[in-house]
Amino acid sequence: MAKGGTGARAKLRAHFLANIGRVMTSEELYEASGGTSEWGRRVRELRNEEGYQILTHNDRSELKPGEYLLETPKPQPAFARAISKETRAYVLDRNGFTCQMCGAVAGEPHPYDPTRKTRLHLGHIIDKSLGGTDDAANLRAICSVCNEGASNATLTRPDLQKLLIQVRRATSQDQLEVLKWLIKKFPKQATEYVNPQI
Numbered sequence: 001m002a003k004g005g006t007g008a009r010a011k012l013r014a015h016f017l018a019n020i021g022r023v024m025t026s027e028e029l030y031e032a033s034g035g036t037s038e039w040g041r042r043v044r045e046l047r048n049e050e051g052y053q054i055l056t057h058n059d060r061s062e063l064k065p066g067e068y069l070l071e072t073p074k075p076q077p078a079f080a081r082a083i084s085k086e087t088r089a090y091v092l093d094r095n096g097f098t099c100q101m102c103g104a105v106a107g108e109p110h111p112y113d114p115t116r117k118t119r120l121h122l123g124h125i126i127d128k129s130l131g132g133t134d135d136a137a138n139l140r141a142i143c144s145v146c147n148e149g150a151s152n153a154t155l156t157r158p159d160l161q162k163l164l165i166q167v168r169r170a171t172s173q174d175q176l177e178v179l180k181w182l183i184k185k186f187p188k189q190a191t192e193y194v195n196p197q198i
């Protein structure tokens with residue numbers, strides 16, 4: 001049963017990829033699936049699980065109900081299916097392009113593994129399985145090392161007292177850099193602290 005389903009999905013995938021840019025009807029897709037009544041579900045899987053941008057009348061007004069169109073063979077990466085480019089850019093900027101777990105900065109050598117350039121991903125603050133959403137408020141920048149769960153065990157966070165001592169001893173210029181970074185990271189709190197009456 002499951003094997004037949006996978007087979008139909010593979011047939012449909014091949015058919016879509018061989019017909020990029022051509023509008024296809026549900027009858028054609030039914031045939032292409034090998035005549036399974038589950039063809040519609042398989043098409044949804046290609047869209048939702050594999051990320052193929054299969055368009056219907058819900059996406060394009062030129063398409064009639066029962067018409068399907070795949071314009072590009074390139075599936076969207078998993079995160080892009082739910083989270084827009086704008087949200088991603090906004091969250092990364094809000095987090096100062098810094099991993100919110102270990103403090104690694106995008107593009108710089110990773111503090112735990114200096115041979116690796118830090119790459120940032122978006123992570124959910126409240127996991128989706130626990131009802132967390134894809135809204136910017138529930139997203140944060142996480143580096144690939146933390147994303148793989150590696151740095152939790154290897155990097156300890158500095159304790160507050162030591163951190164404050166470091167900041168107090170730093171040059172005014174560096175302190176101002178810290179301030180700028182904190183304001184960027186906590187814009188709402190920054191406003192509240194500066195204008196407590198608001």
Ligand SMILES: [Zn+2]
Nearest residue numbers: 099102143146
């Ligand atoms: Zn990290």
